[in-house]
Each structure stands twice: as structure tokens, then as C-alpha cells.
Amino acid sequence: MHRALCVSEILLQVFMHVNRVLDPYAPLLSYREISLARKSFAALARTCKLFYEPAMDLLWAELDGIKPLLGCVTRLHPVMYCRGGSKYLCFEVIEPLYEHETCQFLHHAHRVRSLRILHDDYLHVLSDLLIECMFPRLLSLSTDRNLNRYLHLFPSPTLRRCTLPCVQPDLKSVPIRCAALEDLSIKSSFGNIAADGQVLYDSIRLCKRLVTLACPPLDWTTLEYLSNLPTLRTLEIWDDRCSLGSCNLTFAPFLNITTLYFYTRRVAYTIAVMQHLDFPSLNQFEMDIVKLPWAEAEPLFHALSRHKTLSHIAISSERGDQELQDLLGNSSTPIRQFLCFTQLRILRFNFPCCCINLDNDLLLEAMSSWPHIRMLEFVDPQAAPTVTFRGLFTALHRCPRLHTLDIPLDTTDIDVDPTADSFLHTSLRHLNLTSSAMSNAEGVSRIISSVLPSVDRTCPPGYKRPSGICLEVQKHLESFRESSVLGRHILT
Structure with a gap:
């Protein structure tokens, strides 16, 4: 071994170079790349005593399931790594x-830092395992299956993140044994509102250091x-199959919450939270709701208007309400309800x-109210485009940092002459035209x-x-850009 490798x-x-391949936040990797990285760590561990400990720590740091640990058990190794036999084995017949064999199974368990239990049948x-903590250094636990009576085996004093598919009967064992827990995620509905709800509420009230709760x-x-x-800092509410009822409590402000998410079928729960609670540091609000009728949308928007610190608002719904059609000639509009958010970056x-x-005048009024806006998306399948290029360019003067824009745009009526106007908006990168009325793709491309x-x-x-004519616009823009680059090369 070269003496240079003795330099720490x-x-x-x-080791950092090899570990970068196994980084869970790295871009999507192929099975071959991941397998090669793991083989590299195994080879490093066999090289010498100096390499053994750090290589083995990194090799076992991230596990998808407990199969590799079971493979360390002499009796189970041929079953876990069966070659040439049947691909479909009945693992239920394997005895506990x-x-x-416990020591064989736990031989490398202390090295595991992140565990994902996805489709294990083991x-x-x-x-029959009599042990309080299988993974003493575990930082992250994630599973998409109900662990039931096995949940108590996984929490560790070091656990920071825990993701479960639903409320588990033994959920309280997590905060009791994981004093350092910072991220708890249970993105599901209650199975039994009364029983599961009580378990969840009792468990959360045992958490002392939560940063993110879903x-x-x-x-x-x-x-x-x-x-x-x-x-x-972050609170996510999934589903809404229970009612908050009247509030008789005195709440302290949620001083440090910056992000709120609501994924619900109905809006009543969200309105109650936004009406009764104070979030002085709230920066981001997102809601994904199945149906948003106008009768409930207005009180929601009014409740949101209390929180002037918001700079990121996203509201999505599959269905609206037929009564909205009656408002087309009315002065009411969802956009106008948000003009008070002068710090908006994303809407x-x-x-x-x-x-x-939404027309030229309202767009100008809105963009004048949001001078810091960077992303503006109004996706409305029922909208008839009424904003023209002239109205868009006038409004863009007020938003020099806008990066992404998606609104119904009337590109049939070409009401501008780009050669007569020296105005340039150089920040806008993405202009979505999929909902726009258009007949002259090349003319629109030249204006853009x-x-x-x-x-x-x-x-x-x-x-x-x-049939998307915006694809034609895309092609023309690329052609114009290539011609421009070629022209600069010729001139130089």
C-alpha cells in the first residue's frame, strides 16, 4: 500500500469520492452504479485494518430493508442470496x-444510520428477538408498511427522522425512546378517528424537539x-376527517413556524386553523384540496390575508364550483384577494x-402590488384568455425579477410592435403558453x-x-437562438 494512503x-x-455515489440526495443513479460503489467499499474494507472500520461504516450506513443483515445469519444466508433457484420463495415458512443467531444478525446493525423498510417480508x-434497540446509531427510519408490533425494535436514542405510513398502535414508543426526534411524518388518514387520533395526540405531546411534523x-x-x-418550523396536515369544533383555549403565537401545508378534501379545517392561530413568521402556505367551492374559498382567502408575512402561496384543486360561472361579470376575483401580500415571491x-x-388592468394592478414576484402561475382550465401582449409587457415593467409566468394569454390578437419598443425583460425564463389562444406561432415567437x-x-x-401550438413556438425560439449564435460567430 502506498504511504500516501496513510495520510488521513x-x-x-x-472515501468521500466513493460515498458520493451513495449519497441519498444525489441524482437518480442506476442499480449498476450503486452496486459498484458498494463493491468498492467492500474491497476497501478487505484491503487493510486501516481501511476496515471507515469502509464498513459507509458500506452499512444506508440500508433498504433488513435482508442484508439477515444474510449475515449462517442459516439464512443461502435463502437471502438464493442463486439459480426459484425467484418466488415463501419467506413466511422461515423460522424466527x-x-x-442474534449476534450474527446484529453484527453490523450498529453501523446503520438510515433504514428504509419498503417491501420486506422478513x-x-x-x-422472538429480545432486544430494546437493534440500531443504536440510527438517524432515519422510513417505511411504507405497517410495522405493528415490530415498531419498538427500530427507534434509537439518536433517531432524528421517522416516516410511517399510518398511526401505529405503539407510536408512543418513538418519542419516548427518541428524545432527539426532529422530523415525524405520517401522511395518511386516520383508520379509526377516535383510537388513532388519541394515540397520535398523546405521542406528539411527548415530542420535545420537533422541527417538521406531517x-x-x-x-x-x-x-x-x-x-x-x-x-x-414546518407543519403539514393530511386529510380532514375530524372537526376542530369550537376553540376555548388561549394559544401562544407559533413564533417559528415558517411553512404550512394542507392536503385535504374540504377547506373547513384549514380555515379554522388560519382564523384562530397566529403565525408571525409564516412564509409559505400550500393547500391541495379536492374541491374548492367559492362559498368556502372567500373565507379561506380572508383568513390568509391576516398573515402578511407570506411570500409563497400555492393553492390547487381538482374541481371548483359551478356558481363561479355566475361571477364572471362580477368584480369578485380570487386574485384581488391577494393584492395585500406585498412580499410575494411565488403565487x-x-x-x-x-x-x-383577469385582464390587462387587473394584471397590471396585481404585478404592481407584487414587485418582488418571481413565479406567477394561474392555471385555469375554464378561463378564456383576455390578457394581451400589450398588457403583459406593461405589467412586466413592474416585476423586474419575474422568472416563471403561466397565465391564459391571448396571442391571437397581436397588439404590439416589438421593433418600436426598446423594452427588454431579461429575467423571464419560462413563459407557459399551453393555455393560450394562438394562430401565428412564428409571429408570437418573434415577439417573445x-x-x-x-x-x-x-x-x-x-x-x-x-396539437400544442406552443411546441411550434418553442421550436421557432430555438431556431432564432441558433441563428443569433451563428451570426455572432460569423461577425467575430
């Missing part, structure tokens, strides 16, 4: 671990507890009739190229609808 700094770089072999709806008492938890509406009365020279995309990624 050089050795660290070698015997007492003398948990029953742990039924769970089914909470009751007022649990929300009161969270209002006094200084570490909490995304994706629900029917969100563009009621002249006034919005940085636009490199006019339809969302992966948009392949054959």
Missing part, C-alpha cells in the same frame, strides 16, 4: 431467529402544545375559475424573442401534446 486527508478524499423472523388533523389541545414548542393558483376577470430574450421554455417539461 488523502484517505478521507478517497434463534437466540444464538419482519416475522424478528418476533400528520393527520390535530385537535385544539395538541395544537396548543405545538404553539409552545419553539423548535417547530400559484391551479383551480377552476381562479382567473375570473425580441422582448423576452431569456425565455427558453414555452411549455412545461415533458409536454408532448401533438
Whole structure:
């Protein structure tokens, strides 16, 4: 072995290079790349004693399932790594671990830092395991299956993140044994509202250091507890199959919460939370709701208007309400309700009739109210485009930092002459035209190229609808850009 590898700094770089492939936040990797990285760590571990410990720590740091650990058990190794035999084995017939096999199974368990239990069928072999903590250094636990009576085997004193598919009967064992827990995620509905709800509420009130919480709806008492938890930053509420009822509690402000998400069928729970609770640091609000009728949308928008610190708002709904059609001639419009948010950076509406009365004047008024806006999306399948190029360019003067724009745009009526206007908006990169009325793709492309020279995309990624004329605009823009680059090369 070369003496250079005895230098700790050089050795660290070698291990960092291999570990970068196994980084869970790295871009999607092929099975071959991951397999090669793991083989590299195994080879490094066999090289010498100096390499063994750090290589083995990194080799076992991330596990998908407990199969590799079961493969360390002499009796189970041929079953776990069966070659040439049947691909479909009945793992239920495998007997639980015997007492003398426990050490073999746990031989490398102390090295595991992140565990994902996805499609394992082996948990029953742990039924006779008499141990309080299998993974003493575990930082992250994630599973998409109900662990039931096996949950108590996985929490560790070091656990920071825990993702479960639903409320588990033994959920309280997690905060009791994981004092360092920061991220708890249960993105599901209650199976039994009364029983599961009580388990969830009791468990959350045992958490002392939560930073991120995603769970089914909470009751007022649990929300009161969270209002006094200084570490909490993000709260996600999934489903809404329970009612908050009247509030008789006095809440402290949620001083440090910056992000709220609501994924619900109905809006009543969200309105109650936004009306009764104070979030002085709230920066981001997102809601994905099945149906957003106007009768409930207005009180929601009014409740949101209390929180002037919001700079990111996203509301999405599959269905609207037929009564909105009656408002087309009315001065009411969802957009106008948000003009008070002068600090907006991102505003995304994706629900029917969100563009009621959106025209050149209203767009100018809106963009004048949002000078810092960077992303503006009004996706409305029922909207008739009424904003023209003249109105768009006038409004863009007020938003010099706008990066992404998606609104119904009338590109049939070409009401501007780009050669007579020296205005350039160089920040806009993505102008979505999929909902626009258009007949002259080349003419539209020339206008965009002249006034919005940085636009490199006019339809969302992966948009392949054959009849989409915005694809023609995209092709013309690319052609203009190539011609421009070629012209500069010729001149130089």
C-alpha cells in the first residue's frame, strides 16, 4: 500500500469520492452504479485494518430493508442470496431467529444510520428477538408498511427522522425512546378517528424537539402544545376527517413556524386553523384540496390575508364550483384577494375559475402590488384568455425579477410592435403558453424573442401534446437562438 494512503486527508478524499455515489440526495443513479460503489467499499474494507472500520461504516450506513443483515445469519444466508433457484420463495415458512443467531444478525446493525423498510417480508423472523434497540446509531427510519408490533425494535436514542405510513398502535414508543426526534411524518388518514387520533395526540405531546411534523388533523389541545414548542418550523396536515369544533383555549403565537401545508378534501379545517392561530413568521402556505367551492374559498382567502408575512402561496384543486360561472361579470376575483401580500415571491393558483376577470388592468394592478414576484402561475382550465401582449409587457415593467409566468394569454390578437419598443425583460425564463389562444406561432415567437430574450421554455417539461401550438413556438425560439449564435460567430 502506498504511504500516501496513510495520510488521513488523502484517505478521507478517497472515501468521500466513493460515498458520493451513495449519497441519498444525489441524482437518480442506476442499480449498476450503486452496486459498484458498494463493491468498492467492500474491497476497501478487505484491503487493510486501516481501511476496515471507515469502509464498513459507509458500506452499512444506508440500508433498504433488513435482508442484508439477515444474510449475515449462517442459516439464512443461502435463502437471502438464493442463486439459480426459484425467484418466488415463501419467506413466511422461515423460522424466527434463534437466540444464538442474534449476534450474527446484529453484527453490523450498529453501523446503520438510515433504514428504509419498503417491501420486506422478513419482519416475522424478528418476533422472538429480545432486544430494546437493534440500531443504536440510527438517524432515519422510513417505511411504507405497517410495522405493528415490530415498531419498538427500530427507534434509537439518536433517531432524528421517522416516516410511517399510518398511526401505529405503539407510536408512543418513538418519542419516548427518541428524545432527539426532529422530523415525524405520517401522511395518511386516520383508520379509526377516535383510537388513532388519541394515540397520535398523546405521542406528539411527548415530542420535545420537533422541527417538521406531517400528520393527520390535530385537535385544539395538541395544537396548543405545538404553539409552545419553539423548535417547530414546518407543519403539514393530511386529510380532514375530524372537526376542530369550537376553540376555548388561549394559544401562544407559533413564533417559528415558517411553512404550512394542507392536503385535504374540504377547506373547513384549514380555515379554522388560519382564523384562530397566529403565525408571525409564516412564509409559505400550500393547500391541495379536492374541491374548492367559492362559498368556502372567500373565507379561506380572508383568513390568509391576516398573515402578511407570506411570500409563497400555492393553492390547487381538482374541481371548483359551478356558481363561479355566475361571477364572471362580477368584480369578485380570487386574485384581488391577494393584492395585500406585498412580499410575494411565488403565487400559484391551479383551480377552476381562479382567473375570473383577469385582464390587462387587473394584471397590471396585481404585478404592481407584487414587485418582488418571481413565479406567477394561474392555471385555469375554464378561463378564456383576455390578457394581451400589450398588457403583459406593461405589467412586466413592474416585476423586474419575474422568472416563471403561466397565465391564459391571448396571442391571437397581436397588439404590439416589438421593433418600436426598446423594452427588454431579461429575467423571464419560462413563459407557459399551453393555455393560450394562438394562430401565428412564428409571429408570437418573434415577439417573445425580441422582448423576452431569456425565455427558453414555452411549455412545461415533458409536454408532448401533438396539437400544442406552443411546441411550434418553442421550436421557432430555438431556431432564432441558433441563428443569433451563428451570426455572432460569423461577425467575430
